[in-house]
Amino acid sequence: MKPNVFQITALTVALFTMCVARGIAEEPAAAPEGTFSFVVLPDTQGYVTDKNEAYFEAEVNWILDNRETQRIVFVSHVGDIVDKYKSDEEWQIARKHMLRLSGKLPFAFSVGNHDMLSGGDSQKYQETFPASLFENEKWYGGQIKNNADSYQLISAGGMDFVILHLECNAPDDVLDWANDVLEKHADRRAMVTTHMYLGPRDRPRESRDYYDATKGRMRWHKTQGKQGNTPQQMWEKCFSKHENLFLICCGDQSRTQAMHRTVKGEHGNPVHECLSDYRGGFLRIYRFEPKQNQISVMTYSPLQQELCSGTKIAPDVDDHQFVLKYEMSK
Secondary structure, rough: OOOOOOOOOOOHHHHHHHHHHHHHOOOOOOOOOOEEEEEEEOOOOHHOEEEOHHHHHHHHHHHHHHHOOOOOOEEOOOOOOOOOOHHHHHHHHHHHHHHHHHHOEEEEEOHHHHHHOOOOHHHHHHHHOOOOHOOOOOOOOEEOOOEEEEEEEEOOOOOEEEEEEEOOOOHHHHHHHHHHHHHOOOOOOOEEEEEOOEEOOOOOOOHHHHHOEEEEEOOOOOOOOOHHOOOHHHHHOHHHHHHOOEEEEOOOOOOOEEEEEEEEOOOOOOOEEEEOOOOOOEEEEEEEEEHHEEEEEEEEEEEOOOOOOOOOOOOOOHHOOOOEEEOOOO
16 A cells, blocks of 8 residues: 655655655645645746746646645745746746636745846746736735735635745845835744755855855855845844744755755754756645644656656755645744
8 A cells, every 4th residue: 555655754754765765756745734835846947938938837737737636825936937037938927827826826936036127127927927917916015126026915724924036136226125025924923935045055166066065055146236135144233133934945046956854943953945947847845744843845847747866966855845844834
């Protein structure tokens, strides 16, 4: 009999690893009563062409088809929505698929470096996904720069969340706004999605450095010119200061692909930092399990219909299927 690989105990974690290694596990089990899920879409820049659009379509199909069985309450996109900023065709493919979620599930974006010009201009993104698309939604908290930075207010499992979406290498004025939002909603549990965050700690000098160099919170930036903050500066100026923050999701680094770690903010609060930037249509499911005070994280490809058991870049199954401890019983 096939085990329920997502009953998270020491025994079932071992069983899950064994099943995946043998190719037995195919898809996430249904979410039990009392749990709920956030879905995080990694960079879709490779899925906005006719050749690979099927991956994008399959991801959104799966979310809509499984919103009840997986108890999905929110969808977050880590950015690099498109590959070529100036390509109207790519933006239209992204809009076609993402707007299928409208009226069905709350969703939001972090603007990636491919979604803007090098100086930080994200007009194409703003024209495709403007604030006007969301401003009448009850869950939409607010925005600046015509939705280039936004926050959402979600309630699930008897808990209230504020979810902040920040553009890549957000400059100081954006971080000032983000600090105000998090302070205003200090009574809510806080999550952040931003594009560039974990990866090669120092700016790579050679191509292999993207794969082999020391990894962590990055101390370099790609965009926004001299105004751009590195991920380390974003942590120091904003994220570390808020006691209610517990999760930061990011993408951007396909040559790191998957990484997660837990650090502590200035108030001693554990903050989980999670990178996902896959190809093959893999998305992330963050299943909140309040009774167990944990979040079960699953990486799944709807088009391939398989859980990720490892990749060439990140071969360890624990990089893709893991558990985050998080106190929810308070």
